[in-house]
Amino acid sequence: MKVRIKFAKEGTMKFIGHLDVMRYFQKLLRRSDIPIAYTTGMSPHQVMSFAMPLGIGVESDAEYVDIEITEPISSETAIGRMNDNNVEGIRILSFKELPEDADNAMASIRAADYEVRFRQGYAPDFPFMKRLEALYEKDTIPVLKKTKKSETVVDIKPGIYSFGGNDECIKMCLSCGSMLNIKPELVAAAVFASEDRELNEFALLIRRKEIYTMINNVLTGLDEIGGSIQ
Amino acid sequence: MTKTALSEEILLTIEKPARYTGNEVNSVYKDKNMVDVRFAMCFPDVYEIGMSHLGIQILYSMFNTFDDVWCERVYSPWVDLHRIMKERNIPLFALESQDPVYMFDFLGITLQYEMCYTNVLQILDLSHIPLMAADRTEEHPIVIGGGPCAYNPEPLADFFDIFYIGEGETAYRKLIDLYRNYKKSAMTRKEFLRNASHISGMYVPCLYEASYDDDGILSSFEPLYPDVPKTIRKEIEMNMSDTYYPVKPVVPFIKVTQDRVTLEIQRGCIRGCRFCQAGMIYRPVRERNVELLKSYAVEMLKNTGHEEISLSSLSSSDYSGLEELVNFLVEHADKKKLNISLPSLRIDAFSLDVMSKIQDIRKSSLTFAPEAGSQRLRNVINKGLTVDDIMEGATQAFLGGWTRVKLYFMLGLPTETEDDMRGIAGLSNEIAKLYYELIPKSERKGRVQIVSSTSFFVPKPFTPFQWASMNTKQQFLDKAHFVNECMREQLNSKSIKYNYHEADVSVLEGVFARGDRRLSKVLVEAYKRGCLFDAWTETFREEPWLDAFDACGIDPAFYTSRERSTDELLPWDMIDVGVSREFLKKEWDNALNEKVTQNCRISCSGCGARVFGGGVCYEG
Numbered sequence: 056m057k058v059r060i061k062f063a064k065e066g067t068m069k070f071i072g073h074l075d076v077m078r079y080f081q082k083l084l085r086r087s088d089i090p091i092a093y094t095t096g097m098s099p100h101q102v103m104s105f106a107m108p109l110g111i112g113v114e115s116d117a118e119y120v121d122i123e124i125t126e127p128i129s130s131e132t133a134i135g136r137m138n139d140n141n142v143e144g145i146r147i148l149s150f151k152e153l154p155e156d157a158d159n160a161m162a163s164i165r166a167a168d169y170e171v172r173f174r175q176g177y178a179p180d181f182p183f184m185k186r187l188e189a190l191y192e193k194d195t196i197p198v199l200k201k202t203k204k205s206e207t208v209v210d211i212k213p214g215i216y217s218f219g220g221n222d223e224c225i226k227m228c229l230s231c232g233s234m235l236n237i238k239p240e241l242v243a244a245a246v247f248a249s250e251d252r253e254l255n256e257f258a259l260l261i262r263r264k265e266i267y268t269m270i271n272n273v274l275t276g277l278d279e280i281g282g283s284i285q
Numbered sequence: 286m287t288k289t290a291l292s293e294e295i296l297l298t299i300e301k302p303a304r305y306t307g308n309e310v311n312s313v314y315k316d317k318n319m320v321d322v323r324f325a326m327c328f329p330d331v332y333e334i335g336m337s338h339l340g341i342q343i344l345y346s347m348f349n350t351f352d353d354v355w356c357e358r359v360y361s362p363w364v365d366l367h368r369i370m371k372e373r374n375i376p377l378f379a380l381e382s383q384d385p386v387y388m389f390d391f392l393g394i395t396l397q398y399e400m401c402y403t404n405v406l407q408i409l410d411l412s413h414i415p416l417m418a419a420d421r422t423e424e425h426p427i428v429i430g431g432g433p434c435a436y437n438p439e440p441l442a443d444f445f446d447i448f449y450i451g452e453g454e455t456a457y458r459k460l461i462d463l464y465r466n467y468k469k470s471a472m473t474r475k476e477f478l479r480n481a482s483h484i485s486g487m488y489v490p491c492l493y494e495a496s497y498d499d500d501g502i503l504s505s506f507e508p509l510y511p512d513v514p515k516t517i518r519k520e521i522e523m524n525m526s527d528t529y530y531p532v533k534p535v536v537p538f539i540k541v542t543q544d545r546v547t548l549e550i551q552r553g554c555i556r557g558c559r560f561c562q563a564g565m566i567y568r569p570v571r572e573r574n575v576e577l578l579k580s581y582a583v584e585m586l587k588n589t590g591h592e593e594i595s596l597s598s599l600s601s602s603d604y605s606g607l608e609e610l611v612n613f614l615v616e617h618a619d620k621k622k623l624n625i626s627l628p629s630l631r632i633d634a635f636s637l638d639v640m641s642k643i644q645d646i647r648k649s650s651l652t653f654a655p656e657a658g659s660q661r662l663r664n665v666i667n668k669g670l671t672v673d674d675i676m677e678g679a680t681q682a683f684l685g686g687w688t689r690v691k692l693y694f695m696l697g698l699p700t701e702t703e704d705d706m707r708g709i710a711g712l713s714n715e716i717a718k719l720y721y722e723l724i725p726k727s728e729r730k731g732r733v734q735i736v737s738s739t740s741f742f743v744p745k746p747f748t749p750f751q752w753a754s755m756n757t758k759q760q761f762l763d764k765a766h767f768v769n770e771c772m773r774e775q776l777n778s779k780s781i782k783y784n785y786h787e788a789d790v791s792v793l794e795g796v797f798a799r800g801d802r803r804l805s806k807v808l809v810e811a812y813k814r815g816c817l818f819d820a821w822t823e824t825f826r827e828e829p830w831l832d833a834f835d836a837c838g839i840d841p842a843f844y845t846s847r848e849r850s851t852d853e854l855l856p857w858d859m860i861d862v863g864v865s866r867e868f869l870k871k872e873w874d875n876a877l878n879e880k881v882t883q884n885c886r887i888s889c890s891g892c893g894a895r896v897f898g899g900g901v902c903y904e905g
Binding site for chain 2: 066067070071072075078084085086093098099111112144174256257
């Protein structure tokens with residue numbers, strides 16, 4: 056049986072990197088006696104896949120991991136047991152059975168919602184939202200994207216699905232996944248660049264609010280798929 | 286929300302911030318206003334090393350069962366954070382409360398190896414605690430050291446208020462009670478320390494005076510006051526099945542060196558290898574009850590979610606309940622997808638059978654520790670393993686499908702000759718040859734892989750070799766090169782890989798292992814010159830150490846290559862480990878006469894450990 060788990064990651068847990076979160080979940084599932092399925096072979100490991108790594112320093116209300124279980128367990132029991140065994144900063148929010156033909160979380164993601172705030176002492180001396188709106192009026196928003204190997208200029212405009220909020224709390228829905236992966240830092244940096252400013256690497260406090268897949272051309276939250284187990 | 290001592294900007298700048306944020310599964314949080322004593326327990330190395338240490342987990346869980354104590358953990362900040370903390374004057378903090386260490390009542394530092402000594406100074410320095418115990422006041426924590434290096438604590442004498450000699454389970458309660466009285470009364474820090482010296486196992490270095498003769502040899506070592514004990518007997522937990530055990534060990538987020546449940550099955554060793562300090566200072570052998578270990582295993586796996594369990598002891602094959610325990614774990618592993626690791630196991634039919642069940646034979650290797658290349662030298666060091674044992678084990682292993690063998694040896698053992706060194710290469714070759722004779726060409730999957738490693742022998746206190754001369758760096762390197770040449774001459778040299786350790790670190794280890802309190806100033810000089818994380822090849826530098834010795838006018842060779850007379854007063858003679866000096870002397874003689882001494886189960890050699898009234902000495 057395929058199961059999708061939604062969880063929040065916050066507080067000091069934001070300093071725990073993605074690989075360590077995976078290890079944390081492996082141990083959490085064992086502590087909580089969740090009947091997790093294992094691969095066969097000489098070194099069996101848990102059948103588990105995470106939707107999308109969260110960067111160090113970023114908080115989230117919507118992280119997803121898909122697992123497979125060998126026998127049914129009610130959502131309520133599973134959530135209760137896992138939260139009893141959790142550390143402060145990780146909270147299980149839902150535990151739902153996926154339809155057998157559902158895409159795995161990693162393959163299906165298309166967009167994510169973010170809330171962005173400025174860390175104390177790093178707020179810009181210009182009206183951020185106004186400049187973001189002005190920038191979005193342009194036909195393209197070219198941004199220099201650096202990877203380890205290369206630097207390429209990418210137009211991030213098609214990756215900005217929507218934005219809103221105010222200078223205290225900026226909301227963005229950005230494209231992610233294999234097609235076009237836009238992070239909130241990239242958008243903020245483009246706004247700063249439009250003011251001839253450089254975005255400090257510590258300026259932003261980011262919280263992921265939701266991850267979406269696309270169903271019939273509608274962005275659908277990853278936890279809207281599947282249902283509770285009784 | 287949990288606070289952090291370091292700003293988020295710092296945490297986002299440094300490598301592996303999770304080393305410093307605490308909050309791990311099973312870490313203990315208490316209300317600091319509801320406890321009387323706050324204990325900072327420190328392993329003076331980086332988090333991943335310190336978190337892998339069972340002793341700290343035992344003491345952490347013990348202290349936290351005391352309602353009046355909150356014990357927290359402290360590790361050495363890695364060099365990246367060290368630099369930032371020095372620049373910005375940020376005080377070192379404990380992981381749980383994130384409070385500065387200087388606010389604590391105790392700072393306990395475990396001393397597991399000599400090369401962590403500059404890290405001890407780093408801990409004090411970053412904690413804003415005076416390096417010198419003499420400079421501390423009622424405002425500062427009591428700095429207490431323990432662990433195997435505390436059996437010769439003298440090189441660190443200036444920095445510690447107290448050394449706890451022996452096993453931590455037995456005497457800390459008394460010390461905490463004394464401390465509470467001290468805090469409630471008009472007792473001064475000096476009076477507290479004086480009273481602490483009356484508690485069994487507590488060595489308070491400032492209460493003793495050392496004098497030296499013209500040759501620099503220790504001529505007297507005496508307590509300053511009549512009420513201060515002349516000798517300190519080690520503390521020992523005699524009831525291993527009714528004591529503290531960390532059934533809810535802390536589970537780190539980041540990958541640490543030992544990322545698994547550790548079951549300590551017994552303490553001590555019956556073997557009596559003459560180079561081995563652990564084999565002497567942890568006498569007598571005391572086993573834990575096998576049923577108790579089974580229940581610990583189940584409980585600890587449940588409490589941690591670890592997918593691996595490891596047995597810990599100096600010689601697991603000598604544990605009487607081994608077969609029963611391992612069979613239980615194998616059965617459990619089948620149900621729970623558990624990995625089992627079995628270090629320090631003799632290679633025989635039983636261990637090979639177990640390993641074939643729990644490991645991938647193609648990937649795992651077999652380890653033998655002959656320690657010396659010839660039977661003659663193995664008799665000198667009292668290593669019971671014979672060539673026949675090794676060949677028999679290797680035969681069974683090769684027939685069972687193994688193709689990788691690791692061999693451990695030492696260079697620089699007392700009485701060592703070129704023949705002994707040649708034997709290292711010879712034995713490596715014989716094992717390779719055995720494989721090619723046993724396994725027909727059609728069944729081989731490539732070459733057999735023999736990895737032979739040599740470390741350099743460092744004489745340690747409380748061993749029969751405590752009087753022995755240690756080789757110089759040049760001698761060590763010459764020997765390693767000689768062995769390397771011998772390896773190349775072997776017929777099967779293509780199947781053998783030879784590794785040897787760094788010689789400069791071994792020499793320093795030798796200085797501090799048998800050093801005296803005059804070395805404290807060398808440590809300060811070395812730390813001032815930037816020495817830190819000396820146990821790490823990437824951070825160790827020899828030149829500042831040599832400068833530090835020079836600046837203090839101390840010749841390291843005085844502590845290493847000089848052969849001591851058996852009448853010499855040794856810096857650690859005030860400590861009584863139960864094993865008598867007479868026994869060690871007799872064993873030193875036996876070594877020079879190449880005479881083997883039987884293990885404790887075959888016959889008692891009267892080492893002195895019977896005085897503790899239990900363990901293997903009273904079996905049957």
